[in-house]
Amino acid sequence: xxxxxxxxxxxxxxxxxxxxxxxxxxxxxxxxxxxxxxxxxxxxxxxxxxxxxxxxxxxxxxxxxxxxxxxxxxxxxxxxxxxxxxxxxxxxxxxxxxxxxxxxxxxxxxxxxxxxxxxxxxxxxxxx
Amino acid sequence: xxxxxxxxxxxxxxxxxxxxxxxxxxxxxxxxxxxxxxxxxxxxxxxxxxxxxxxxxxxxxxxxxxxxxxxxxxxxxxxxxxxxxxxxxxxxxxxxxxxxxxxxxxxxxxxxxxxxxxxxxxxxxxxxxxxxxxxx
Numbered sequence: 001x002x003x004x005x006x007x008x009x010x011x012x013x014x015x016x017x018x019x020x021x022x023x024x025x026x027x028x029x030x031x032x033x034x035x036x037x038x039x040x041x042x043x044x045x046x047x048x049x050x051x052x053x054x055x056x057x058x059x060x061x062x063x064x065x066x067x068x069x070x071x072x073x074x075x076x077x078x079x080x081x082x083x084x085x086x087x088x089x090x091x092x093x094x095x096x097x098x099x100x101x102x103x104x105x106x107x108x109x110x111x112x113x114x115x116x117x118x119x120x121x122x123x124x125x126x127x128x
Numbered sequence: 129x130x131x132x133x134x135x136x137x138x139x140x141x142x143x144x145x146x147x148x149x150x151x152x153x154x155x156x157x158x159x160x161x162x163x164x165x166x167x168x169x170x171x172x173x174x175x176x177x178x179x180x181x182x183x184x185x186x187x188x189x190x191x192x193x194x195x196x197x198x199x200x201x202x203x204x205x206x207x208x209x210x211x212x213x214x215x216x217x218x219x220x221x222x223x224x225x226x227x228x229x230x231x232x233x234x235x236x237x238x239x240x241x242x243x244x245x246x247x248x249x250x251x252x253x254x255x256x257x258x259x260x261x262x263x264x
Binding site for chain 2: 012013014015016017018019020025028029059061062064066067068075078
């Protein structure tokens with residue numbers, strides 16, 4: 001089985017319209033693809049996706065209100081439930097005041113200096 | 129004295145947050161009855177593109193109806209209606225050359241073609257102008 005690491009470093013790019021994150025979505029679809037074992041590495045602002053304290057409220061224009069505001073922590077948990085693995089850079093979490101208890105379960109934190117070794121574990125790497 | 133605000137948008141929808149944030153500001157201004165001018169430049173001509181349609185989302189497990197995909201063209205329409213109902217206006221100009229090169233000339237009602245002269249005139253006569261360019 002081929003392994004793929006998707007590195008996501010820009011949070012909330014089009015999450016209002018898409019009601020999810022497009023990089024996380026693609027990683028999830030690839031994970032579902034038979035023969036691909038996919039992992040996500042969250043860095044920079046994207047580490048906030050693992051924060052359980054996010055409160056998606058959606059947007060409103062006049063009487064129109066959003067039905068399904070993006071819930072990135074939920075989406076990561078669903079990705080994990082389908083076999084995906086999630087990593088996050090510890091320094092980027094620390095810059096935002098986030099630690100282990102703030103995060104969804106089973107997020108593996110690694111130091112920035114450990115990225116090269118992590119990349120070497122995968123057959124393919126895509127940077128989003 | 130009425131307030132007139134001019135916005136220049138450059139980012140396409142469905143890829144970044146800047147144009148979406150601008151639309152949210154426009155909605156607030158429309159609720160206050162301001163007169164609003166928008167020049168959609170480069171990829172932003174797709175914001176009012178009439179061909180936008182929702183789609184199902186297999187990751188969410190939603191069919192097209194359940195997903196209820198947000199469509200910026202609808203937001204543009206709502207902003208125009210909101211401004212008009214509060215005594216203001218929305219004048220949305222799509223950069224004609226930008227729309228031509230993208231094949232994006234099919235816009236929602238109320239959008240007209242134009243270009244830099246419209247922006248120059250608006251900047252000279254508006255209470256304020258907000259330029260929101262694409263950033264790498």
